[in-house]
Amino acid sequence: MSASVSFPQLSPQIVHTKSNRNRLKRVVNLRQNPGSNWLISCSYSSNGRGPSGSDGDDLQNDAAKGVERLLEETRRAELSTRISSGEFTVKKASFQSQMRSKLLKFGLPEELLNVIFNLTGGSLDYPRIPEAKGSISAIRSEPFFVPLYELYLTYGGIFRLTFGPKSFLIVSDPAIAKHILKDNPKGYSKGILAEILDFVMGKGLIPADGEVWRVRRRVIVPALHQKFVAAMFKLFGAATDRLCKKLDAAASDGEDVEMESLFSHLTLDIIGKAVFNYDFDSLEVDTGVVKAVYTVLREAEDRSVAPIPFWEIPIWKDISPKLKNVNKALKLINDTLDDLIAICKRMVDEEELLFHEEYMNEQDPSILHFLLASGDDVSSKQLRDDLMTLLIAGHETSAAVLTWTFYLLSKEPSVIAKLRNEVDFVLGDRFPTMEDMKNLKYTTRVINESLRLYPQPPVLIRRSLGDDVLGGYPIKSGEDIFISVWNLHRCPKQWEDADKFNPERWPLDGPNPNETNQNFSYLPFGGGPRKCIGDMFASFETVVAVAMLVRRFDFQMAVGAPPVKMTTGATIHTTEGLTMTVTPRRRDPIIPILNIPNSNLDSSSLNVPDMKPV
Numbered sequence: 001m002s003a004s005v006s007f008p009q010l011s012p013q014i015v016h017t018k019s020n021r022n023r024l025k026r027v028v029n030l031r032q033n034p035g036s037n038w039l040i041s042c043s044y045s046s047n048g049r050g051p052s053g054s055d056g057d058d059l060q061n062d063a064a065k066g067v068e069r070l071l072e073e074t075r076r077a078e079l080s081t082r083i084s085s086g087e088f089t090v091k092k093a094s095f096q097s098q099m100r101s102k103l104l105k106f107g108l109p110e111e112l113l114n115v116i117f118n119l120t121g122g123s124l125d126y127p128r129i130p131e132a133k134g135s136i137s138a139i140r141s142e143p144f145f146v147p148l149y150e151l152y153l154t155y156g157g158i159f160r161l162t163f164g165p166k167s168f169l170i171v172s173d174p175a176i177a178k179h180i181l182k183d184n185p186k187g188y189s190k191g192i193l194a195e196i197l198d199f200v201m202g203k204g205l206i207p208a209d210g211e212v213w214r215v216r217r218r219v220i221v222p223a224l225h226q227k228f229v230a231a232m233f234k235l236f237g238a239a240t241d242r243l244c245k246k247l248d249a250a251a252s253d254g255e256d257v258e259m260e261s262l263f264s265h266l267t268l269d270i271i272g273k274a275v276f277n278y279d280f281d282s283l284e285v286d287t288g289v290v291k292a293v294y295t296v297l298r299e300a301e302d303r304s305v306a307p308i309p310f311w312e313i314p315i316w317k318d319i320s321p322k323l324k325n326v327n328k329a330l331k332l333i334n335d336t337l338d339d340l341i342a343i344c345k346r347m348v349d350e351e352e353l354l355f356h357e358e359y360m361n362e363q364d365p366s367i368l369h370f371l372l373a374s375g376d377d378v379s380s381k382q383l384r385d386d387l388m389t390l391l392i393a394g395h396e397t398s399a400a401v402l403t404w405t406f407y408l409l410s411k412e413p414s415v416i417a418k419l420r421n422e423v424d425f426v427l428g429d430r431f432p433t434m435e436d437m438k439n440l441k442y443t444t445r446v447i448n449e450s451l452r453l454y455p456q457p458p459v460l461i462r463r464s465l466g467d468d469v470l471g472g473y474p475i476k477s478g479e480d481i482f483i484s485v486w487n488l489h490r491c492p493k494q495w496e497d498a499d500k501f502n503p504e505r506w507p508l509d510g511p512n513p514n515e516t517n518q519n520f521s522y523l524p525f526g527g528g529p530r531k532c533i534g535d536m537f538a539s540f541e542t543v544v545a546v547a548m549l550v551r552r553f554d555f556q557m558a559v560g561a562p563p564v565k566m567t568t569g570a571t572i573h574t575t576e577g578l579t580m581t582v583t584p585r586r587r588d589p590i591i592p593i594l595n596i597p598n599s600n601l602d603s604s605s606l607n608v609p610d611m612k613p614v
């Protein structure tokens with residue numbers, strides 16, 4: 001298998017080419033002619049924002065979708081050919097099982113064969129887990145969860161993937177996922193994930209296992225009580241408003257903006273305040289702490305996809321400039337956390353404390369304040385590990401959700417229109433509150449659907465702690481397992497038009513989709529006892545951000561922007577950012593409603609115009 005093989009990405013954007021300084025841009029449109037050949041045609045726009053008017057927009061959208069379909073089909077065909085050529089297949093049936101299946105074919109009864117094989121001491125093979133084998137270089141050219149999808153379509157809901165000495169079980173079956181996460185969670189640990197994250201999260205809640213996890217989860221979960229989440233709405237609103245001001249400035253300067261990094265700053269600002277009452281203010285300034293947080297985050301991501309643990313190589317770890325930089329960044333963050341813990345401790349000491357279930361300090365509603373006020377008796381190292389875990393868990397994930405939501409929205413203008421109708425109706429121009437959440441149903445469905453197509457993280461990692469049986473196959477202790485949420489969420493048998501962004505698939509009058517009511521076919525926040533503790537926080541945070549942004553701005557993929565491709569870290573990132581042209585929202589023209597006497601018109605079916613000033 002050659003390292004140079006590369007599969008086209010799953011969701012590329014139309015490729016734009018920058019042409020000249022006058023911002024004259026060329027949009028490459030792919031159209032299929034009647035003879036089924038693909039033609040490339042070009043259209044020009046002098047304002048740098050693509051053809052104006054709905055015809056132009058439709059044309060661009062159709063072209064983009066056409067290119068995507070074509071690339072997607074090519075990629076699938078390429079990989080399917082390779083899979084069916086046997087490139088990934090390992091045939092490993094034992095002599096006994098080969099013999100047994102031959103005798104079965106000759107018509108010998110199965111019961112008799114069982115007796116014979118038992119008597120001859122031949123262990124009756126359980127069915128063997130289907131196995132795919134390849135070289136790691138073949139899948140390094142694209143995010144690893146993408147080829148896993150193709151392999152899943154061939155090998156099924158559980159298969160073994162072997163790369164040289166490394167072997168993983170890939171699980172894409174809802175019942176097996178449920179067994180691991182919910183029915184037998186004590187049988188599995190975080191395995192590789194805990195090893196990779198040890199340098200940054202130590203025994204924080206995500207990597208921790210066993211007794212440490214049990215104790216810390218019981219202490220931390222109560223900190224995210226309902227009153228705390230309700231208080232966070234001010235924070236969500238204020239932070240998103242700061243982002244709006246930045247976008248206003250960019251729009252009036254005619255600058256395109258890279259939304260992925262802005263979302264990353266937005267969610268960092270939110271989680272810093274929520275977890276330890278620290279204002280990173282990363283949307284405005286680039287302080288040493290912000291840089292340090294990103295250095296550490298990137299390192300954690302690099303380690304999660306590294307083929308070997310290079311950071312453990314003895315001499316390398318002392319001389320590598322990169323690792324030195326990481327250690328310096330870690331020290332800065334730990335010192336900052338120690339300072340914040342000390343400040344918070346002083347506040348708590350000076351407070352007249354009446355601790356109760358929904359305790360919250362109005363000046364400092366942070367999780368840290370709750371933990372200290374609760375009398376949580378814990379080492380400062382463990383407290384730092386926990387805070388660091390919450391910072392990372394609550395930052396990258398939400399930023400990724402917002403990035404892919406806006407990417408998806410940019411391709412579906414009809415979804416944006418519906419979204420805005422709801423936001424205008426429910427919120428008007430005010431800041432969202434917790435009360436509004438039950439009425440922002442469609443906005444919530446947009447987030448639900450974005451999380452289906454781009455789950456963050458796309459795989460959950462586990463290691464078996466003892467023997468178990470998965471999907472009828474016996475497995476041994478020490479198996480590394482990837483539960484592919486990506487595959488579960490795109491399974492063509494489970495989802496109609498699985499790759500389509502269709503918030504309407506979730507009825508507005510139905511329950512909020514989760515792993516329980518979707519039988520583990522949909523698990524955006526995991527499931528079982530290790531389910532995300534920030535699910536409500538994150539859902540509300542992203543709904544608020546989407547609502548506030550779409551009511552004020554139009555977002556389009558910028559002409560000349562790099563194509564949007566996926567790359568893997570702990571969450572799904574874009575390879576080169578999400579560059580968008582953001583303009584103040586164009587309101588629909590106000591259509592006067594004529595008062596027609598005796599009319600049978602049902603006014604609810606009209607598109608009632610927005611009368612509010614922009």
Ligand code: HEM
Pocket residue numbers: 205206217389390393394395397398401455456457460461523524525526527529530531532533534535537538539
């Ligand atoms: C949209 C944003 C988010 C997504 C998609 C998300 C997703 C997840 C998922 C899938 C898990 C399960 C991991 C596993 O089983 O291996 C998880 C665990 C976790 N999440 Fe989130 N999360 C989000 C936001 C947050 C936020 C805002 C916080 C903190 C305030 C948070 C804190 C945690 C923690 C501490 C765990 C580990 C729980 C445990 O193992 O007991 N997450 N998250």
